[in-house]
Amino acid sequence: MPVTDISTDAENRTMTLIADFAAPVERLWKAFTDPSQLDRFWGPPGWPSTFHQFDFTVGGKAVYYMTSPQGERSGGSWEFLNILEPHGFEVIDAFVDAEGNPLEGFPSMRMSFAFESTADGSRMINTTHFDSAEALEQVVAMGAVEGSRMAMNQLDAVLQDLREYAQGKGTRVELLDDTHVRITRLVDGPRDLVWRAHHEPELMKQWLLGPDGWEMTECVIATAPGDAHRTSWAPVGDTEGEAFGFEGEAVLVDAPSREVSTERMQGMEGPGTVNDLNLYEEDGATLITLLIEYPDKEMRDMILATGMTDGMETSYARLESALLTV
Known part of the structure; x- marks a missing residue:
């Protein structure tokens, strides 16, 4: 620092x-x-x-x-x-x-x-x-x-040059304080396409899957403040696990650079998270920055302990591949 x-x-x-x-x-x-x-x-x-x-x-x-x-x-x-x-x-x-x-x-x-x-x-x-x-x-x-x-x-x-700063370093997680986590990942592709990959169901279903063996079964996109969003996943074939999903609503939408939304697990009561997504492009690459605000330190630590970072890295690697086919 x-x-x-x-x-x-x-x-x-x-x-x-x-x-x-x-x-x-x-x-x-x-x-x-x-x-x-x-x-x-x-x-x-x-x-x-x-x-x-x-x-x-x-x-x-x-x-x-x-x-x-x-x-x-x-x-x-x-x-x-x-x-x-x-x-x-x-x-x-x-x-x-x-x-x-x-x-x-x-x-x-x-x-x-x-x-x-x-x-x-x-x-x-x-x-x-x-x-x-x-x-x-x-x-x-x-x-x-x-x-x-x-x-x-x-x-x-x-x-630093953006590629020098982030390329090849995978998904990085920084604990900013007890309730804020910053996640960054460089994707080799233009910002407009990265934004589309976060907002078009047919693209999201190609990459936002977490570990191998899962599929996205539901994808409702929020395109304006106040709109609801909802995504669900389920295991495929012999993959172990139970279906789950998230839901919430958009708070701020400033395409193609920033989106803020609330998020909570489907069926969960109480406060969820506030997710602040920012996209910055330089030299044909896009730095994804996701600032997550948790209601408390306990929830922050519980979610990070699930292996979230590894699942996000697997998804972001797929995202780069998906962009090449658009």
Whole structure:
């Protein structure tokens, strides 16, 4: 994980984040000054950002919003105070409304980004200066420390070539906290086809099968928020096991890049999971990122212990083969 330290200083009214990367300063600079790359990490998992304005000049302004799994938006802006390529820049960071105007009751902060070379690559020192200790406390209470850590820990995937980062490494599972798991898998195929493979029953039945010896017997797709989805599987031939399935509804659909849905096992009472699927394409390959939110740690550990990861890897390997025939 890139982040090595996050500290707050009430006396000096600052929050400082330090992160180390196996990439040169020039590459780190590019990630923080290209809005298409900022979109991939400026925002914690589950709250990806969209920079819709980016005037990277002294006195210029960048405006963005982050979108929750439920479709709620939280906006922010940067006003660029100084720029010293490739060593850093400084901004006034503010919470803004849908029109880009500062939100009343929320603090504005002076924030600096400093990039320096290290023996193994580069280091970022991000320091946020607050007008008062109360403003610092307010932002920390909003989850800024953990949110910043989780956001910056996504940067490794941005700084590397996507194939170098993920190809051949199979399905990877990261435990982000007690209730959040991030699953990633690179598929050698364009994003549009990967999206179709997740939303067309005839394609899903070719790959989303888990271990060998199972077939999908039911496939109802949700195509818009509020739509119900339902999938069922059953063993084939001499394969042991009992038929099972999942159901839920779509919460957010932004084809062909993001879909958020609820999911629970058919017939199960109580809360299920929230599944946040994101697709990112680079050089003809698509990184599948599935962020799963569990109701508690016990359910998280119980489901992971079923061998879910192995079954997903078998399915994703089939997905690559299925794409070649489309």
